[in-house]
Amino acid sequence: MGSFSVKLAVWNPAEPSRSEEIEALVDTGASYSWISSTRLAALGIRPSRRMTFRTIEGRLIERDIAAVFVKVDGYMGGDNVVLAEPGDNEVLGAHTLESLGLTVDPISKVLVPMVGFALNAGLGTAIAGTRKMSASVEGRNSKIAKREQILRRPAWTSFEFRGSIFGKSEREVDELG
Numbered sequence: 001m002g003s004f005s006v007k008l009a010v011w012n013p014a015e016p017s018r019s020e021e022i023e024a025l026v027d028t029g030a031s032y033s034w035i036s037s038t039r040l041a042a043l044g045i046r047p048s049r050r051m052t053f054r055t056i057e058g059r060l061i062e063r064d065i066a067a068v069f070v071k072v073d074g075y076m077g078g079d080n081v082v083l084a085e086p087g088d089n090e091v092l093g094a095h096t097l098e099s100l101g102l103t104v105d106p107i108s109k110v111l112v113p114m115v116g117f118a119l120n121a122g123l124g125t126a127i128a129g130t131r132k133m134s135a136s137v138e139g140r141n142s143k144i145a146k147r148e149q150i151l152r153r154p155a156w157t158s159f160e161f162r163g164s165i166f167g168k169s170e171r172e173v174d175e176l177g
Contacts, residue, residue, distance in 0.1 A: 003027075005025050007023060008021070012043045012044050012045050012068065014044070018044060024091055029056075031093055035068075035084055040066060048067060048080075049065060
């Protein structure tokens with residue numbers, strides 16, 4: 001995919017006036033975003049617990065995590081981040097990307113809005129294992145099935161053969177199918 005960096009603003013939820021903007025490498029292979037523990041301490045952010053992580057070399061390491069607010073390209077939200085120790089890289093990880101509703105366009109090397117998934121939203125309720133749907137919902141099933149078929153394709157299929165579906169409206173996704 002290649003790598004690229006983005007400007008990431010981070011601040012203390014308890015003190016929103018104290019913030020810092022950093023240049024972070026986008027790393028979808030990292031579960032969480034990693035931000036320097038020194039930077040976070042300067043913002044008054046304290047660790048909430050420790051977690052174990054597996055490095056790319058296969059080693060297990062422990063790091064503290066903390067709750068913060070982040071902003072990337074105008075998308076803002078709360079997240080848990082890893083307090084990076086000296087020698088650790090500062091990265092924007094998958095958890096933060098998903099919590100902000102963003103994904104990576106590997107061709108253009110930019111972040112783009114993603115289409116989220118909903119578990120049977122608007123499809124009626126299941127009672128004792130039997131799905132009972134109204135006629136209006138049944139009429140939408142073919143459109144929903146088409147959209148789900150498009151969205152479940154591997155990312156490389158969407159980018160290489162169909163163009164990016166990310167950031168498109170429901171109508172545009174329906175038209176792709």
